[in-house]
Amino acid sequence: MEKFVREQPCSDDTESPSKKLKPEGVEGKEQAVDAEEDDFSDPVPWQKIESEGLDCDYALLFTKEEADHLFQKLEQEVVYLTGEEAKVKVFGKVYNIQRKQATYGDTGLIYTYSGVTHLACAWTPTVKYIRDFVTKITGHTFNFVLINRYKDGQDYIGEHRDDERELDPLSPIASVSLGAARDFVFRHRDARGKQSGRHIEPVKLVLAHGSLLLMNSPTNTFWYHSLPVRKKVLLPRINLTFRRILSTRK
Numbered sequence: 001m002e003k004f005v006r007e008q009p010c011s012d013d014t015e016s017p018s019k020k021l022k023p024e025g026v027e028g029k030e031q032a033v034d035a036e037e038d039d040f041s042d043p044v045p046w047q048k049i050e051s052e053g054l055d056c057d058y059a060l061l062f063t064k065e066e067a068d069h070l071f072q073k074l075e076q077e078v079v080y081l082t083g084e085e086a087k088v089k090v091f092g093k094v095y096n097i098q099r100k101q102a103t104y105g106d107t108g109l110i111y112t113y114s115g116v117t118h119l120a121c122a123w124t125p126t127v128k129y130i131r132d133f134v135t136k137i138t139g140h141t142f143n144f145v146l147i148n149r150y151k152d153g154q155d156y157i158g159e160h161r162d163d164e165r166e167l168d169p170l171s172p173i174a175s176v177s178l179g180a181a182r183d184f185v186f187r188h189r190d191a192r193g194k195q196s197g198r199h200i201e202p203v204k205l206v207l208a209h210g211s212l213l214l215m216n217s218p219t220n221t222f223w224y225h226s227l228p229v230r231k232k233v234l235l236p237r238i239n240l241t242f243r244r245i246l247s248t249r250k
Contacts, residue, residue, distance in 0.1 A: 010079060010121035044137060051203050053222030054186060057214040058205065061137065061176065067210030071178040073126040074238050078102050078147055099155040105144035109245055113146075113164055120144055131242055134174045138214060142174060142242035150182070153233025159187060159224040162215075162241070171244035172216045177207040179237035183230060184213070186223045207239075 049056040062070065080100035103111060104127050105120030112118075123131070127145060135141050148157065162173055186203040203223075207213060215225075227239075 049203065049205065051186075051223075052188065052200060054188075054203060054219050055216040056219060057216065059137075059212050060208060060210055061133070061212040062210035064210065067178050070126060070130065071209075071238060074124075074147075074178065077124040077126050078149070078238075079121065080147075080149060099157065100149040100151075102147040102149075103144070104147070105245070109144050111144055111146070111164070111166055111243075111245060113162075127240065130176055130240060134176065134212060134242055137212070138172070138174060140171060140174065140244070142171075142244050144243045144245045146241050146243070148239045148241075150180075150227070150237045150239070152236060153180070153182070153230035156229045157227045159192070159226040161189075161220045161224050162243070163220050166245045168244040168246050169217060172214045173220070174242040175207070175213040175215065176240045176242070177209065177211050177213070177237065178239075179209060180233050180235040181206050181208045182227055182233065182237055183207075184225065184227055186219075186225050188223055190222075192224065 044059045044061070047058045049058055080102045081097075103118045103120050104123050105111070107122070109120040110117055111120065127147070131142055131145065150156070167173075184205050184207045188198070188200040188202075190198040191200040191202070205213075
């Protein structure tokens with residue numbers, strides 16, 4: 001797989017780190033989770049999702065009003081790749097990405113996936129707010145986020161694993177969903193393809209507006225996941241997958 005680097009067109013309209021975003025209707029919740037404690041100390045109703053080698057935690061992180069507000073702020077702030085920058089090259093062939101993408105993170109971070117190395121833009125106020133809130137709820141820190149915007153149910157992402165070598169294998173991946181609810185499917189690596197000799201049922205769930213899916217180790221070792229086409233879905237969805245990167249390449 002051929003790898004190459006693209007510089008993402010980051011927005012220059014960034015606020016000073018001293019200016020803290022306080023979305024309407026979210027301030028009280030931020031104060032409620034101010035204490036730094038291990039595990040899920042905040043009274044969020046978590047749902048455990050488990051199977052052979054699969055370990056996930058799911059919860060509604062934001063109310064509808066909060067999630068609506070955050071979605072609109074992201075629509076204003078996030079700068080997505082366009083034109084030739086929104087394509088990937090695999091084995092010498094160029095393909096369009098079936099969704100819009102953007103990458104944000106700590107200064108100097110780069111991340112490689114699908115044969116493409118992206119430079120992280122500086123955190124926007126809203127993305128940083130969501131990151132910090134996820135950290136307070138889960139106790140895990142994240143230094144990078146991949147943002148995908150699906151315009152409707154025609155946009156999708158095929159089966160894949162988030163197993164890039166830059167990722168901290170001990171850190172979960174925190175997936176925040178805003179906008180249209182979409183089906184999300186896990187499939188065990190031994191159950192893929194016609195030649196598979198094992199029958200392991202796929203795990204299917206619906207990622208709701210304002211939800212958080214925490215994919216814990218070793219999920220990405222054994223399970224592929226996808227967001228399939230759903231033609232009846234007419235509204236957009238923004239997904240933020242927060243990750244912890246161990247190293248970068250110059």
